[in-house]
Amino acid sequence: MFRDAWLIAGKDLRIEMRSRVGLNQIVPFAVTVLVLFAFALDTDQEALRTYAPGLFWVTVLLVSLLAIGRSFAVDLADGAADRLLLSGIDPIAVFGGKAAAIAIQLVVLEVLLGAGVVLLFDVTVHRYGLLVCAGLAAAAGVATAGTLYGALVAGLGVRETLLPVLLLPVVAPVLIGATRAFQDAFGVAGAEGWAWLGLLAGFAAIYGVFGALSYGALLEEA
Amino acid sequence: MFRDAWLIAGKDLRIEMRSRVGLNQIVPFAVTVLVLFAFALDTDQEALRTYAPGLFWVTVLLVSLLAIGRSFAVDLADGAADRLLLSGIDPIAVFGGKAAAIAIQLVVLEVLLGAGVVLLFDVTVHRYGLLVCAGLAAAAGVATAGTLYGALVAGLGVRETLLPVLLLPVVAPVLIGATRAFQDAFGVAGAEGWAWLGLLAGFAAIYGVFGALSYGALLEEA
């Protein structure tokens, strides 16, 4: 099963790399969004530093919507989704593979965007351990919930707005938790970072288990 | 030529309506994004009111990316783009039609999102005229620049990320101008709203003319 999950994840990642989205587009995209926020917040340096964690995570969430959408679009483009059903691969492996591929993309994005935030918004990192753990846990949470909801809307013939509508309210706890953890790590507010990290980890675990279990029922098309 | 432009716009709008995105999804989407921002800014009521104009326009820009992407995706999905080339419709009409359809969608979004901002972020409108004019001019600017850049990246086989990377820096002036105009209209900062409105109108005019003129050269594929 792990072999199958890895097969799926490898396929998704390879397609992503082929389409050259990677470094030469995601990074400028993320940076552009940050700059937009800077404009939107009226380039008030103090405000930017205070809100850096929140803006960082909003950006990550918005990019994750793209990644999730793409992950399912490539399967649907020319009937590969049907073949996956026919391949006999355990749905749990499909779920795990797709979630892993999305999580890896998100982690890469977080690293690059994080560097951007540190440089552009002039924040300093106080707690590296917390930062790294929160980043990983949040990526896992968004990826698992996102894979579940991506599959929910895949192939319904509806547009890109439905995924945000369904997913964003659900991952709101991740946004809050990760923002608080980062505030603590950046030292901009005295939040209890490690407690919020617990929330993030719990979220990822719950969605991981629930997604894996319900994925079969979801995929059992028509 | 107006007939042709209207034909294209009508087709694009009809496809959008068919996909049932409309009220079912745009409204919850807009509210969801606002909620997200509220979380990201740490639920600080005062900050939200101050930054409402900026957040509003960042959201509009991000949604416009979706709308632009879709506008070209439906043409590329099964070779309709080639047929448009072969149809002999004047490229200026194609440009005008696509831009009009996108602008109309943006205006609908602005109205709904604006209502959400007023209700949820508790802002009060001081200058309705400015608000309406700025909203229209900004929609026109984003739609014209967006159509131009959408055509630039269409069919390049690259993913959804290239459009943001190219377009967002270009429409940054719209973001700034519209934000300032709204700040004035909301009375949160004493910006010279009408001057910024001039910028917005100028931007729309320039991109409208430039887009219409260069569209033919862009489309003359291969």
Place this chain on the structure above:
Amino acid sequence: MTLLGRFPALAGVDLDISPGEIVLLKGPNGAGKTTLLRLCAGLCSLASGQGWVLGHSLNEERRMVRRRVALLGHRTGLYDDLTVAENVGFWARAAGASRQDVDEALERLSLTGRLPDTRVGRLSAGQRRRASIASLVVRRPELWLLDEPHAGLDQQSRDTVDALVRGAAAAGATVVLASHELERIQVLEPRVVSVVGGMVRTGDEPAGPQSPNTPSDAEDDRRVS
């Protein structure tokens, strides 16, 4: 009876196919051939009635059916951004086939030279379809469901497909194919089944006077091999 978005694609099907048979589904556009094949693959659900494929119920054990069939549909099931070899390799590994099977399949569909390393998105229509067939060959299924297998293929590949079908049938697998190229298919000497308006008429009475056996919903059931 299968409902696709409220439209009954199949109205009454009563069909029994034994192992090793080659069955041709023929009928006008929109008759329901593709839907019937997808149904047999476990990709559609029955709105009423019952069906069995390879001994499994289509109502309850679709997952068992799915892993034992191979379906060549109108769409190719390939990833545009991966090369031919990567695509076939992916589906081979998903089916537990070996690297050697992949090479064999590519060879068999004459996907040689620079083709294995070409991205599928850059293939010509016929090459793409051949790549799709290659990615099915590696599965060694017990039931082949081929939807217009010759469409877009050149003369040589058509012969390859014919050989493939004959070989599969000889090895005991069942082949059900839908096609409009009736002249072409004749060389396979299939049993002909007409599909019209979502109803199946078995070819036992070929083009002769009709028997009035419009099966009612309650009865419609089907069994394959």
Place this chain on the structure above:
Amino acid sequence: MTLLGRFPALAGVDLDISPGEIVLLKGPNGAGKTTLLRLCAGLCSLASGQGWVLGHSLNEERRMVRRRVALLGHRTGLYDDLTVAENVGFWARAAGASRQDVDEALERLSLTGRLPDTRVGRLSAGQRRRASIASLVVRRPELWLLDEPHAGLDQQSRDTVDALVRGAAAAGATVVLASHELERIQVLEPRVVSVVGGMVRTGDEPAGPQSPNTPSDAEDDRRVS
């Protein structure tokens, strides 16, 4: 000679077609038939050499060419979310055709009953292709470029297409079609042109011993009607 992503799809073409002719392009998968048709429609550019279609240069006046041809490609050029009637109507209005032309075209390709009001995304493969043909018929072009026009069509629609081709040729239009169904096409008595490996060999010497006239790149130029 056309370059597609650094791959020279056409290596040497020397072909002259007169008005009212029916020309069949045949050749193996990947030979370059589709590319040649797209070239004639003004959708690809020549990397070297020259070409004229309907009296317009392919190097300079592609826009003039485009509006006078109709190309049926592998892809249907239809919008999934619009109905058949809306799609055909859209392309008809884009080409300046009347509502009556639309009805006629739909009738001609037997897109009747509930089909005109069905979304294209819900059609069967052959119905979809028929809708695509209908949306071309309304254009009344001077040059028809048909890429595998029979693929996926049922017997009746095949005859319709044949009638269409014959009618167009009789009315003085030129028809160039690519196909692998050689038996089927024979009834149209086309002039046969072989395309192999991006090179065109005119069918004046049919299947006989080959003349060694592989045209050099420098010379390749082509003229259609």
Place this chain on the structure above:
Amino acid sequence: MSTATTSSPANRAAVPATTSSRATRVLGWLTLAGFAVLVALAFAWVPEDTRITEQGDVVGQFDAVRLMFVHVPSAILAYTGFGLTFLASLAYLRWRTDWWDMMAHSSAEIGVVFGVLTLVTGSIWGRPTWQTWWEWGDVRLVTTLVMVLVFIGYLAVRRIPADAAVKARRSAVIALVGAVNIVIVNRSVDWWENRTLHQQSTLLARKIRDETLFTLSFSFAVGMVLFAWLLLHRFRTAYLESQIEELEVQEALAERRAEASGADHEGEQP
């Protein structure tokens, strides 16, 4: 209502032309009567909320407190609707019958209506008492909004034209996830005590006057009757819709069969 599960042709004659029946008429009148009594109680019997502070100032919510009798039952009915959706979705995933699917859909719709009513009455109430329509820092408010949004998303999925079985299954999974929000909303005031202006559970703490408590309980009862009345109607509408669909399918099926026999007479080409 249990006969609604079967859709065989024999039952079709029994399909009612309306969604009302004796039961719903009784419920409807009960609701109206109850509502009239509630209004009377709320305005005539329950005193306005005033307290006199040690300094002698008169504080309190005055008449605004009467909003409680709409606000609180609305919230409870929203919970009821979403909770029922959760149960019906579970049942659907277990038994896969249309009945449970329609039940989930109907109750979710009613839940959203009352959820929105909660938000609206809460905001109106907040204006005089908290001097703001909305407060982002308040977890109860925000979690309520998120809960309602999740179920609005649920309804958006239900509105998509797609295969009925696929849609039913997918929305069931959404409902399972969404129902977690009920617990979060309910517990939010206790989990984040310091982050809310909103009332904590006052009912159980018995901190309110008897008149108020009685009227509030009465409003719950009226609300429940109203809920049952709405649910019956909505469910029957769903059922009738499914019957129309079924009829359309039968019609299409007949057409399809005619197509088949029609083609036979013409005789197919070889």
